[in-house]
Amino acid sequence: MTRPALTSEPRPQPADSPVGACPRGPAGAPAAAVSAVRRADVDAERWPDVARLPSPGPVRTAVARHLVGRALDRLALTRPSPCADVTAAGPRLTLHDADAFYRRVGRDGLIGFGESYMAGEWGSDDLAGALTVLAGHVDELVPAPLRRLRDLWVTARPAGDRNTRDGARSNIRHHYDLSNDLFATFLDPTLTYSSAVFTAFPARFESLASAQHRKIDRLLDLVGVGEGTRLLEIGTGWGELALRAAARGARVTTLTLSAEQATLARERIAAAKLTDRVDVQLRDYRDAEGRYDAAVSVEMIEAVGADYWPAYFTALRRTLAPGGRIALQAITMGHQQMLHTAATHTFISKYVFPGGLIPSREAIAEHCAAAGLRTLADNGFGEHYAETLRLWRERFTAHRPAATELGFDPVFQRMWEFYLAYSEAGFRSRYLDVRQLLLTEGTHR
Incomplete structure (x- = not known):
């Protein structure tokens, strides 16, 4: 995706302009400034x-x-x-x-x-x-x-958004290759772009980084990652899970389609002197090679698209050594809502995640069974994602000048703010959930 062009600096607006002069917070105090747009x-x-x-x-x-x-x-x-x-x-x-x-x-x-x-x-x-x-x-x-x-009255999803091999690369570039520096404006120093796990709400007494490490450690514990574990990660992010797994003594192969993420993940791994333990591959999950004691995939299934969920679960199953385990973190929605969303071009599919679709628990269970996998554990923690998104949104709002310096104009900034708030609302209202699942070989039950 081409980086958005910077428009002219926003000018002070008169009281009757499209962006009003007197927005106020719930207690009557002026609300936080929003990038002005006409x-x-x-x-x-x-x-x-x-x-x-x-x-x-x-x-x-x-x-x-x-x-x-x-x-x-x-x-x-x-x-x-x-x-x-x-x-x-x-x-x-x-x-x-x-x-x-x-x-x-x-x-x-x-x-x-x-x-x-x-x-x-x-x-x-x-x-x-x-x-x-x-x-x-x-x-x-x-x-x-x-x-x-x-x-x-709804618009169907564009056929060009399907996650074929070429389509998946294009869709990933649209979001994850915007700019590593943009993501750094609102993520914590671990650059973890998925739900954290907190000890209490609101998260005033612990850092977001520590809550992200708690989430990662729970996933690694689920599949028993330790010294000598051969671990496959589908969806590298910026490398934090691979770093923590390698620090436990695992040998990690991690796959991504984002060139920007791969570059920075490799830099972070080299800085930690763990290059001999982590192999970052710019590779489609459908082309995963080798057999592994464990596999982890964190909020990757949402970017796969319903047409390719069979291929995704088949790849996980195919690469699993006998007795191996899979830890999956997935956002979910109700099944009927998923069916409607799958047939509809949405704000998120148009501007944020083209080709993506949040699965239902029923869809995950169906595709796991078809791939020869069964579920050993399934735990939801949607309120933690609402809190994570709140912190991301507040960080992004506080760092708007940095986003502007990077070339992201006020329209992009309002789009990104809307995306974060819209997602937070989904979890606060329980329309969405996020779950950690433990999968292994065998008949689903």
């Missing part, structure tokens, strides 16, 4: 669907205004103006350009909802809180009779 300033080449409004659709816009507007009012999310004195508790959502907001939502649903935020047409004093309220009532936003007609 639609007229958006780079139309980089962000074509944000820079321009969709063509007028009077019926869809009217329906969106009626259904979404009524839902926002019912959920006490609507604020009449940016500077209104609101005393009710809870997050608020402010429409800076209501006509544009409802036109986008009417035309493109949740994609339009996100693009409207990117365009600065709405904001919130508590973005994650507002999205959590919406996520917790997602089934109430559209009446049941209209939900049955969803195929008439």
